[in-house]
Amino acid sequence: xxxxxxxxxxxxxxxxxxxxxxxxxxxxxxxxxxxxxxxxxxxxxxxxxxxxxxxxxxxxxxxxxxxxxxxxxxxxxxxxxxxxxxxxxxxxxxxxxxxxxxxxxxxxxxxxxxxxxxxxxxxxxxxxxxxxxxxxxxxxxxxxxxxxxxxxxxxxxxxxxxxxxxxxxxxxxxxxxxxxxxxxxxxxxxxxxxxxxxxxxxxxxxxxxxxxxxxxxxxxxxxxxxxxxxxxxxxxxxxxxxxxxxxxxxxxxxxxxxxxxxxxxxxxxxxxxxxxxxxxxxxxxxxxxxxxxxxxxxxxxxxxxxxxxxxxxxxxxxxxxxxxxxxxxxxxxxxxxxxxxxxxxxxxxxxxxxxxxxxxxxxxxxxxxxxxxxxxxxxxxxxxxxxxxxxxxxxxxxxxxxxxxxxxxxxxxxxxxxxxxxxx
Amino acid sequence: xxxxxxxxxxxxxxxxxxxxxxxxxxxxxxxxxxxxxxxxxxxxxxx
Numbered sequence: 187x188x189x190x191x192x193x194x195x196x197x198x199x200x201x202x203x204x205x206x207x208x209x210x211x212x213x214x215x216x217x218x219x220x221x222x223x224x225x226x227x228x229x230x231x232x233x234x235x236x237x238x239x240x241x242x243x244x245x246x247x248x249x250x251x252x253x254x255x256x257x258x259x260x261x262x263x264x265x266x267x268x269x270x271x272x273x274x275x276x277x278x279x280x281x282x283x284x285x286x287x288x289x290x291x292x293x294x295x296x297x298x299x300x301x302x303x304x305x306x307x308x309x310x311x312x313x314x315x316x317x318x319x320x321x322x323x324x325x326x327x328x329x330x331x332x333x334x335x336x337x338x339x340x341x342x343x344x345x346x347x348x349x350x351x352x353x354x355x356x357x358x359x360x361x362x363x364x365x366x367x368x369x370x371x372x373x374x375x376x377x378x379x380x381x382x383x384x385x386x387x388x389x390x391x392x393x394x395x396x397x398x399x400x401x402x403x404x405x406x407x408x409x410x411x412x413x414x415x416x417x418x419x420x421x422x423x424x425x426x427x428x429x430x431x432x433x434x435x436x437x438x439x440x441x442x443x444x445x446x447x448x449x450x451x452x453x454x455x456x457x458x459x460x461x462x463x464x465x466x467x468x469x470x471x472x473x474x475x476x477x478x479x480x481x482x483x484x485x486x487x488x489x490x491x492x493x494x495x496x497x498x499x500x501x502x503x504x505x506x507x508x509x510x511x512x513x514x515x516x517x518x519x520x521x522x523x524x525x526x527x528x529x530x531x532x533x534x535x536x537x538x539x540x541x542x543x544x545x546x547x548x549x550x551x552x553x554x555x556x557x558x559x560x561x562x563x564x565x566x567x568x569x570x571x572x573x574x575x576x577x578x579x580x581x582x583x584x585x586x587x588x589x590x591x592x593x594x595x596x597x598x599x600x601x602x603x604x605x606x607x608x609x610x
Numbered sequence: 611x612x613x614x615x616x617x618x619x620x621x622x623x624x625x626x627x628x629x630x631x632x633x634x635x636x637x638x639x640x641x642x643x644x645x646x647x648x649x650x651x652x653x654x655x656x657x
Contacts, residue, residue, distance in 0.1 A: 187642055188652065188655065192651040216641045232641075
């Protein structure tokens with residue numbers, strides 16, 4: 187809701203004053219702002235209701251708007267200073283969220299920011315159209331805090347093969363946070379794959395996220411830093427795989443629209459999807475994602491991804507097909523799919539878990555092929571046993587979560603820098 | 611979040627509608643009903 191003295195002229199740009207407030211004091215703040223601005227002829231605007239205020243401060247709202255209940259437009263710096271001084275007294279004791287795009291005035295709910303009053307735009311070196319203000323020479327330049335200073339994305343580089351190599355990989359959620367993954371060295375040779383199997387909350391998805399751009403160390407795919415490799419060279423299949431309304435063929439060939447029918451048939455057969463294809467009415471059938479089980483959606487995503495190298499996050503337990511491919515996929519928490527030569531050979535893609543190669547012999551927890559892991563890790567045996575009921579384990583060797591030795595329990599604060607908790 | 615997407619969720623989380631149709635459910639702050647002061651211009655917005 188905008189209010190301004192009729193016929194008054196505001197400069198094109200200048201200092202704005204924002205008032206922040208929590209909900210319980212909003213009406214008091216609005217009344218004070220209205221009386222102050224109207225009596226002094228200051229242009230102002232405010233959020234019109236509680237619903238709007240909730241929305242502007244909601245979790246996924248644009249952060250640049252958050253906290254701003256009232257905006258006041260002083261005409262010059264003299265007026266700015268006076269308004270701040272007087273309103274600070276009037277609004278003493280009002281608490282509100284910090285306005286991220288502003289500078290706080292004292293300890294109160296007032297924030298200032300220099301910006302455009304009129305909406306003006308300029309084009310950056312990157313070709314982006316962004317909000318602009320004039321600089322001292324009258325040239326339009328991007329407003330601070332908009333996309334104007336974003337770095338240009340590097341050109342994707344082609345990877346030479348699909349060998350995955352981590353050295354000293356470290357990942358933390360923030361600069362001050364203790365790393366959840368620290369100094370991980372790992373090599374997954376071309377054509378091999380790796381499954382990370384651990385209880386919920388241990389950091390498996392974090393590992394996937396960290397694989398792309400670690401805080402320290404290097405991650406190379408085919409010799410190229412992972413975040414510089416073209417998106418087509420890596421694919422994440424989340425636990426809740428994405429299937430869209432459209433034909434089955436469109437869903438399956440989304441990442442590789444030029445796939446020949448023979449490749450599609452081969453992949454469908456390899457992943458045990460043929461029965462589902464028949465049930466749905468063939469490749470051209472329109473599918474409704476809501477009519478598919480989570481496992482079926484993931485299978486469709488799996489076939490889709492088998493046409494490109496992939497990272498696979500959390501295969502769905504129980505719903506996977508009974509063929510060798512399905513069993514193998516069911517074992518893996520994180521699987522590096524084959525590229526190139528092995529691309530369409532599903533048994534290779536999801537065969538028994540490959541053996542990671544720790545780089546320097548650091549203790550990284552038990553590692554090995556599937557059979558070795560069942561023998562070496564009660565926890566692993568427990569997990570895969572619950573998963574499919576396929577492996578028969580002698581009574582007494584299956585640890586329950588509550589019986590795990592402390593060192594093997596999921597630790598809420600992350601892995602504490604050692605990788606004993608991570609079966610890589 | 612899609613830019614300005616939230617605007618479309620104001621009135622109803624499922625169906626697009628303007629808030630004007632839902633004023634009874636989501637009333638403005640009482641101050642928004644004050645008469646516009648003499649000699650002032652006012653522009654109402656969705657937010």
